[in-house]
Amino acid sequence: MKITPAAPELWESFYESAPIASYYQSPRWSDLWNRYTCGRYRPSPLLAERDDGARFLFPLTRQHMAGGLGIMWHGSPGGTYGGWLSDEIVLKAEESESLLKALFSYCGSISWRWFPFGPSSGSFSGQHLRNDITHVLDLTPYHRDPDSLFRNRKNLLRHKRKAERSGITVRQAETKADWVRYHQLYRQSVRRWDPPPPHVFGSSFFKLLSEEMHGVQLWLAEKEDDLAAGVVLLSGRGHISYWHGASDPLFYSMRAMNLLMHCVITDAAGQGHKYFDFNPSAGLKGVEAFKKSFGAVAMDTPVWEKSSGIVSFCHNIHRLRRRLARRRSV
Numbered sequence: 001m002k003i004t005p006a007a008p009e010l011w012e013s014f015y016e017s018a019p020i021a022s023y024y025q026s027p028r029w030s031d032l033w034n035r036y037t038c039g040r041y042r043p044s045p046l047l048a049e050r051d052d053g054a055r056f057l058f059p060l061t062r063q064h065m066a067g068g069l070g071i072m073w074h075g076s077p078g079g080t081y082g083g084w085l086s087d088e089i090v091l092k093a094e095e096s097e098s099l100l101k102a103l104f105s106y107c108g109s110i111s112w113r114w115f116p117f118g119p120s121s122g123s124f125s126g127q128h129l130r131n132d133i134t135h136v137l138d139l140t141p142y143h144r145d146p147d148s149l150f151r152n153r154k155n156l157l158r159h160k161r162k163a164e165r166s167g168i169t170v171r172q173a174e175t176k177a178d179w180v181r182y183h184q185l186y187r188q189s190v191r192r193w194d195p196p197p198p199h200v201f202g203s204s205f206f207k208l209l210s211e212e213m214h215g216v217q218l219w220l221a222e223k224e225d226d227l228a229a230g231v232v233l234l235s236g237r238g239h240i241s242y243w244h245g246a247s248d249p250l251f252y253s254m255r256a257m258n259l260l261m262h263c264v265i266t267d268a269a270g271q272g273h274k275y276f277d278f279n280p281s282a283g284l285k286g287v288e289a290f291k292k293s294f295g296a297v298a299m300d301t302p303v304w305e306k307s308s309g310i311v312s313f314c315h316n317i318h319r320l321r322r323r324l325a326r327r328r329s330v
Helices: 008-017 027-036 093-107 146-150 154-165 176-190 203-210 249-254 256-270 285-292 309-329
Strands: 002-005 041-043 046-049 055-058 061-064 071-074 110-113 133-138 168-172 216-223 226-235 239-247 275-277 297-300 303-306
Touching: 002 093, 008 027, 008 055, 027 041, 027 061, 027 203, 046 093, 093 110, 093 303, 133 285, 146 154, 146 256, 154 256, 168 256, 176 203, 176 216, 176 226, 176 239, 203 216, 216 249, 216 256, 226 249, 226 256, 239 249, 239 256, 249 256, 256 275
Parallel strands: 071 110, 239 275
Antiparallel strands: 002 046, 041 061, 046 055, 061 071, 110 303, 133 275, 133 297, 168 216, 216 226, 226 239
16 A cells, blocks of 8 residues: 555545535645634545555644644544545445554544545444544435425424514525624523533634535524524535534524524535535534434544644643633633
């Protein structure tokens, strides 16, 4: 197995030809992080070539630790989906594990979350593996009639009608001012989260997202001039995911988020996406129950985490700084 650095244009080519891929596996997501972190995260795709000529593109990003103390590779930044891109080559479990072993040997320190629709069969095991799940809706049967998606979910429809009677309306964001309002709502939400999120995104990240021409959507639920809730969706090839969300507790009883999710999911079905992915829930049972209420089913998305001693030390220092910064901001 030969692994070498890949050119950016090869990454784009593999991504565009993939039968299914997440936005997180695209060069654009890695480039967003590169700009957001001023080069601390850098797009660094690798190409693996087997003796039989099969090729696999790893859409990786390299994180350069402060002070040049080490490098951490990411299957995709922000704990999102990695997974290789290939020309419809479905591998057996043992072939996949062999490919991952070669990659991890090459990279050293790496964090990698498996894309549940990746080109592999079987289950994974081994050292440095942490099991996790996401929740997914198969939209394929509803492309022609998106409204039928929730026709038999009485509780969901009741919540939708309550939100509409309460004056909640839903629309897609149109201006940068919409993104600024969403970020303000998000910062208010962060203060209520327990445990706190591992990373609080600055306004510059949402500004970069707002400038993306393809694959990025912000949807808002409003009551007159008040912002009740919002979600950021990222769409790849046949796959659309709920990457980020925030809501105002004043509108919980009005079921604003229920109406918002109903609208974005039916729109995704109408646009022809194959899968709507709610993304992992950090083990929060209430969040998982909310996703299941839409009919989403659990899928495995294991994470491999392997760090050298110096990289682990840098991560621990960074986590301590984050905790102190959050305490000062509350």
